[in-house]
Amino acid sequence: MTDIKKIGIIGGSGALGSALAKRFMKESFEVTIGSRSPEKVISKISESDKNLDVQNLKIQGIAQTASESDLIFLTVPFAAHQKTVHEIKHHVHGKIVVDTTVPLVPPKVARVQLPDSGCVARKTQEMLGNDVQVVSALHNVAATALAKSETPDGEVMVFGNNKEARETVIQLISKISLKGWHCGSIDNAVVAESLTPVLIFMNKFYSFKGSGIKIVDENMNE
Numbered sequence: 001m002t003d004i005k006k007i008g009i010i011g012g013s014g015a016l017g018s019a020l021a022k023r024f025m026k027e028s029f030e031v032t033i034g035s036r037s038p039e040k041v042i043s044k045i046s047e048s049d050k051n052l053d054v055q056n057l058k059i060q061g062i063a064q065t066a067s068e069s070d071l072i073f074l075t076v077p078f079a080a081h082q083k084t085v086h087e088i089k090h091h092v093h094g095k096i097v098v099d100t101t102v103p104l105v106p107p108k109v110a111r112v113q114l115p116d117s118g119c120v121a122r123k124t125q126e127m128l129g130n131d132v133q134v135v136s137a138l139h140n141v142a143a144t145a146l147a148k149s150e151t152p153d154g155e156v157m158v159f160g161n162n163k164e165a166r167e168t169v170i171q172l173i174s175k176i177s178l179k180g181w182h183c184g185s186i187d188n189a190v191v192a193e194s195l196t197p198v199l200i201f202m203n204k205f206y207s208f209k210g211s212g213i214k215i216v217d218e219n220m221n222e
């Protein structure tokens, strides 16, 4: 497993990214939030949690965040996905990029609407090239659940063409109390990308606060 100290979170001012940033900071990782307007983010993050020790937090532009981090989480809306991947492309050689993008197209976010290219994470891998290990994860964990201090109930399907890179991400997210599972190649990520609109539908239908998934197996009960 690759040793990861510096974590970059592109879109880290948003719901998912900021929840991840806070969890990693609490575990003493050096976190950099990559933002289009870094100056606005500092007050937003510190205002939202007065007890947060921001010693381990940097806020920078997107390219700089990508170039200075050991591993990069991509937590931007689908509408900004391609532009942002272009922006980090020349700064992530040899690194792991964790793509969390769900292809949601408002206003119908409770409906599966895959792009013409199919799987978003496969597109990310194609755009970044094979010397970047794209790992796709976290689509089915609600940011609201991550933002709380408790251990989230939901689990994480982890996809990617490189087993070691997947393992690195599984170990890394275990540090923030998330259970990850190897789920195969990057093409398989289309399953998790498609599942999120279903969970959003269920949240609305059943008034759930943030539904998620859990993997079960007969052997787990023995």
Ligand SMILES: NC(=O)c1ccc[n+]([C@@H]2O[C@H](COP(=O)([O-])OP(=O)(O)OC[C@H]3O[C@@H](n4cnc5c(N)ncnc54)[C@H](OP(=O)(O)O)[C@@H]3O)[C@@H](O)[C@H]2O)c1
Residues within 6 Å of the ligand: 010, 011, 012, 013, 014, 015, 016, 017, 034, 035, 036, 037, 041, 074, 075, 076, 077, 078, 079, 080, 100, 101, 102, 103, 104, 138, 139, 140, 141, 142, 143, 144
């Ligand atoms: N929210 C969840 O529960 C959840 C769960 C699983 C997966 N996801 C996925 O994670 C990604 C981020 O979701 P989110 O809910 O955290 O989104 P969000 O709250 O809207 O935040 C996304 C961040 O992305 C940045 N950004 C860059 N380009 C943008 C653009 N054109 N329009 C708007 N924001 C832009 C913004 O940061 P700056 O302004 O600082 O640049 C913004 O704060 C999405 O792909 C989503 O499908 C979300």
